[in-house]
Amino acid sequence: MSAxxxxxxxxxxxxxxxxxxxxxxxxPVPYRRPRFLRGSSSSPSPGAADASRRPDSxxxxxxxxxxxxxxxxxxxxIINAEKSxxxxxxxxxxxxxIRRCEFGAEEEWLTLCPEEFLTGHYWALFDGHGGPAAAIxxxxxxxxxxxxxxxxxxxxxVASQPPMHLNGRCICPSDxxxxxxxGIRAEDLVIGALESxxxxxxxxxxxxxxxxxxxxxxxxxxxxxxxxxxxxxxxxDSRAILxxxxxxxxxxxxxxxxxxxxxxxxxxxxxxxxxxxxFTRLEFPRRLKGDDLGQKVLFRDHHMSGWSxxxxxxxxxxxxxxxxxxxQARLLGTLAVSRGLGDHQLRxxxxxxxxxxxxxxxxxxxxxxxxxxxxxxxxxxxxxxxxLWDVLSNEQVAWLVRSFLPGNQEDPHRFLKLAQMLIHxxxxxxxxxxxxxxxxYDDVSVFVIPLHSQGQESSGH
Amino acid sequence: MSAxxxxxxxxxxxxxxxxxxxxxxxxPVPYRRPRFLRGSSSSPSPGAADASRRPDSxxxxxxxxxxxxxxxxxxxxIINAEKSxxxxxxxxxxxxxIRRCEFGAEEEWLTLCPEEFLTGHYWALFDGHGGPAAAIxxxxxxxxxxxxxxxxxxxxxVASQPPMHLNGRCICPSDxxxxxxxGIRAEDLVIGALESxxxxxxxxxxxxxxxxxxxxxxxxxxxxxxxxxxxxxxxxDSRAILxxxxxxxxxxxxxxxxxxxxxxxxxxxxxxxxxxxxFTRLEFPRRLKGDDLGQKVLFRDHHMSGWSxxxxxxxxxxxxxxxxxxxQARLLGTLAVSRGLGDHQLRxxxxxxxxxxxxxxxxxxxxxxxxxxxxxxxxxxxxxxxxLWDVLSNEQVAWLVRSFLPGNQEDPHRFLKLAQMLIHxxxxxxxxxxxxxxxxYDDVSVFVIPLHSQGQESSGH
Numbered sequence: 001m002s003a004x005x006x007x008x009x010x011x012x013x014x015x016x017x018x019x020x021x022x023x024x025x026x027x028p029v030p031y032r033r034p035r036f037l038r039g040s041s042s043s044p045s046p047g048a049a050d051a052s053r054r055p056d057s058x059x060x061x062x063x064x065x066x067x068x069x070x071x072x073x074x075x076x077x078i079i080n081a082e083k084s085x086x087x088x089x090x091x092x093x094x095x096x097x098i099r100r101c102e103f104g105a106e107e108e109w110l111t112l113c114p115e116e117f118l119t120g121h122y123w124a125l126f127d128g129h130g131g132p133a134a135a136i137x138x139x140x141x142x143x144x145x146x147x148x149x150x151x152x153x154x155x156x157x158v159a160s161q162p163p164m165h166l167n168g169r170c171i172c173p174s175d176x177x178x179x180x181x182x183g184i185r186a187e188d189l190v191i192g193a194l195e196s197x198x199x200x201x202x203x204x205x206x207x208x209x210x211x212x213x214x215x216x217x218x219x220x221x222x223x224x225x226x227x228x229x230x231x232x233x234x235x236x237d238s239r240a241i242l243x244x245x246x247x248x249x250x251x252x253x254x255x256x257x258x259x260x261x262x263x264x265x266x267x268x269x270x271x272x273x274x275x276x277x278x279f280t281r282l283e284f285p286r287r288l289k290g291d292d293l294g295q296k297v298l299f300r301d302h303h304m305s306g307w308s309x310x311x312x313x314x315x316x317x318x319x320x321x322x323x324x325x326x327x328q329a330r331l332l333g334t335l336a337v338s339r340g341l342g343d344h345q346l347r348x349x350x351x352x353x354x355x356x357x358x359x360x361x362x363x364x365x366x367x368x369x370x371x372x373x374x375x376x377x378x379x380x381x382x383x384x385x386x387x388l389w390d391v392l393s394n395e396q397v398a399w400l401v402r403s404f405l406p407g408n409q410e411d412p413h414r415f416l417k418l419a420q421m422l423i424h425x426x427x428x429x430x431x432x433x434x435x436x437x438x439x440x441y442d443d444v445s446v447f448v449i450p451l452h453s454q455g456q457e458s459s460g461h
Numbered sequence: 462m463s464a465x466x467x468x469x470x471x472x473x474x475x476x477x478x479x480x481x482x483x484x485x486x487x488x489p490v491p492y493r494r495p496r497f498l499r500g501s502s503s504s505p506s507p508g509a510a511d512a513s514r515r516p517d518s519x520x521x522x523x524x525x526x527x528x529x530x531x532x533x534x535x536x537x538x539i540i541n542a543e544k545s546x547x548x549x550x551x552x553x554x555x556x557x558x559i560r561r562c563e564f565g566a567e568e569e570w571l572t573l574c575p576e577e578f579l580t581g582h583y584w585a586l587f588d589g590h591g592g593p594a595a596a597i598x599x600x601x602x603x604x605x606x607x608x609x610x611x612x613x614x615x616x617x618x619v620a621s622q623p624p625m626h627l628n629g630r631c632i633c634p635s636d637x638x639x640x641x642x643x644g645i646r647a648e649d650l651v652i653g654a655l656e657s658x659x660x661x662x663x664x665x666x667x668x669x670x671x672x673x674x675x676x677x678x679x680x681x682x683x684x685x686x687x688x689x690x691x692x693x694x695x696x697x698d699s700r701a702i703l704x705x706x707x708x709x710x711x712x713x714x715x716x717x718x719x720x721x722x723x724x725x726x727x728x729x730x731x732x733x734x735x736x737x738x739x740f741t742r743l744e745f746p747r748r749l750k751g752d753d754l755g756q757k758v759l760f761r762d763h764h765m766s767g768w769s770x771x772x773x774x775x776x777x778x779x780x781x782x783x784x785x786x787x788x789q790a791r792l793l794g795t796l797a798v799s800r801g802l803g804d805h806q807l808r809x810x811x812x813x814x815x816x817x818x819x820x821x822x823x824x825x826x827x828x829x830x831x832x833x834x835x836x837x838x839x840x841x842x843x844x845x846x847x848x849l850w851d852v853l854s855n856e857q858v859a860w861l862v863r864s865f866l867p868g869n870q871e872d873p874h875r876f877l878k879l880a881q882m883l884i885h886x887x888x889x890x891x892x893x894x895x896x897x898x899x900x901x902y903d904d905v906s907v908f909v910i911p912l913h914s915q916g917q918e919s920s921g922h
Contacts, residue, residue, distance in 0.1 A: 003730050003731055003732070003733050004733075006730075006731075152770070153769065153770055156759075156770070162759060162768065164746055164747075164758055164759055165753075165756050165757065165758055166756075166757035166758070166770045167756070167757065169756070171750075171752045171753055171756070172747065172750075172752075174747075175746070175747070178746040178747040179746050179759065181746075181786045181787075182746050182786060184746065184759060184768050188767045188768040189767065189768055189769070190767070191766060191767025191768075192761075192765055192767030192768045192769035193767070193769070194767070195764065195765050195766070195767055195769075196769055199764075269464050269467075270464055270467075270731055270732075271464070271731075272464050272465075285625055285636070285639040285640050285642075285643050285645065286625075286633065286635075286636070286639040289632075289633075291632045291633075292626075292632055295626050295627075295628065295630070295632070296626065296627035296628065297625055297626055297627070298617075298623060298625055298640065298645060300653075303656065303660075303821070303823045304653055304656050304823075305652060305656070305825075305826065306649045306650065306651070306652025306653030306654070306655070306656055306826065307623065307645050307649040307650055307652075307653045308614065308650070308653035308654070308656075308657055309613070309614060309617070309627045325642045325643060326642075360764070362764045362765075364766075365766065365767065
């Protein structure tokens, strides 16, 4: 992506690329649930008297008992309380088989060797908005993008230190020293591959949705185990945490208009054209109105983490670029997340103002060195879409994990049951740890990934 | 500052403001040492046989014994080993007297009441480059900018919660609730005032240096005590740490081309004009050369925290926007810091490429709630310019603090002596805790600020 591309794509007054000739429209992306749910039956929430869509009686879905997910992970999901026709959450998981590229002496050539060379595992959650299509495409596509990106750098992954040149030639004798001084390790290549895979997948979604005449976007939260490490890549407001006997460790960080305020305001400062004179870039405690004109009110601009006062001018009365607090915060009055995949066509209602330039598809990646952890039997990673975290805190989730797992170590389905229990706890059950049995009316999807005695599985090659 | 201003100031092709008519040139900023060193005598390093400028015999300067700094803080400094004619470090400290602004019922009016209303304290270090002028101006000016910025919001500082409107009028009955929901506290106004004061001071320095025909810039590290809290604001590569019996807590974060790589690359991505075709925005482990053309080499762009490989094109052979590692890292081959004050005229040697658009004058502010600390007698904040931290780690500084203070609790000059001892430890003395008695050839300045029994002094009004 170049600045020229950015300007042509998003700024008025730049010459536009020639429109693509209208070809035959591709068929729309068909709705489906995750592949690993095939053959599963929905179980109604315990105590539900009927199958109607009251929040406490929506069915919880999990994989069929005979189907084992990687590392015996548990999964469960529930659809929202009629917020949308379809469950806009999607999930994917599986083995990640990285093949080796081999290079000749003079010229690069690729051997698509049929045996895998490195094996990893992959779990992903996608929370869609504006329709289910983007999340379905992401669930179908992102793992392939990641495999391709990892295969492109696999020689660097298995070296003791990534070589300066991918073909291993050493042009400058000090090259290993330069790489050493920059502190570049194999895990930086995995992080780079995850960053590139998210961007590649975003481009695929943009093309596919345009071709099929569909719209929408989704968040993406991905956990990848490779060579003894667990990588958690996040773009959006899903969350992953590590729960151990004495520790709760966040493995992701939510990207919302509030958490990314300064980045978003900065872009509007640099390219005010993106707001088309309809929005103010400044943040105020509330939307200003005529009575505020001429008064000194609290405000923040892109370079400020503190607050100051400014005298209100007419342009400050415009709708704020970021408005609302907490769960209600919206970017351009439209979107509750600031990173994710898709949304290439999304515009502010009744305007030509695009959301996409303010969105990033690049994830933030956290690395958990599983080999260094001295794992206990009940150490798990819990990944879930925002529907769970809206009503359960990290501490409440950890309390549920610690209450359930130690007494059920012989049950092969314990992680599945724990995932189901977490979903039930979002439905206002009496035994829920939430205050006053809070209810999530959103789609909720959960993976529970056990770490014990799994680390070595992914490290061999 | 608006985007329009940024574009006019830094981008080619935009209409330039009419040049100011050449007026009488102001006299240059006179060189001086900090005011509180008046009457002090330089003490040669212990064991120094002569007054020559060998690194181990440069004199260490401290305030005269009769002169007490705020909170009985200790201070010491040493000039570099002939890197520059003048000591480019500067320091300032003092009482910060915030007066109250009073408002009439209908119209705002200001009473410059002679009594102070809020009292704080202020310690600051400035590390100059390209001449001593910017650091001297900052030492003369920044505290006044800060006092002015704090006085402008003092009504909000003393309220239980900053009001939406500075004059206290409540236009919308829910205003306190909006402020509450945003979590805006009095300390956010102090952070905002520090951010504004740094920017105001930067503008003053730009004007004064232009008027006197001088050049240069400086880093700024400021500690401010106010209402029982200690605020540490940092722009540059100086550092402050809290040292307690069982804790070492960093109170600042260094801003260098390496730590701010993504922000700097992002600006070059958005405005490639700023590089004038002379630099590449991409990061490589080393500068590329002709032999690398066509090879796949390790690289990073603005959106990446991991590394990937790219095929080398001709434009990749340009000099990198950020080049070198660690202490050698330079922005545009020129500057070792990425935040600070001044440098308005700084250009890459023999080009018209400006450094200023890549520099930020805004500090990052850390808040230490001194009232919550259960302070011990030997708890101190150590602030020093990079000359100290180049050769002493946080742990080594803490070791020196903990070795010296407990045995000297009756000595009223113990913090002064500790500051001198820290300076001596950068000069390769045998009793130094550094490996092989490392020597700093840079200017070094140190404040040691004791926290015990001082917190309440600044909280009354």
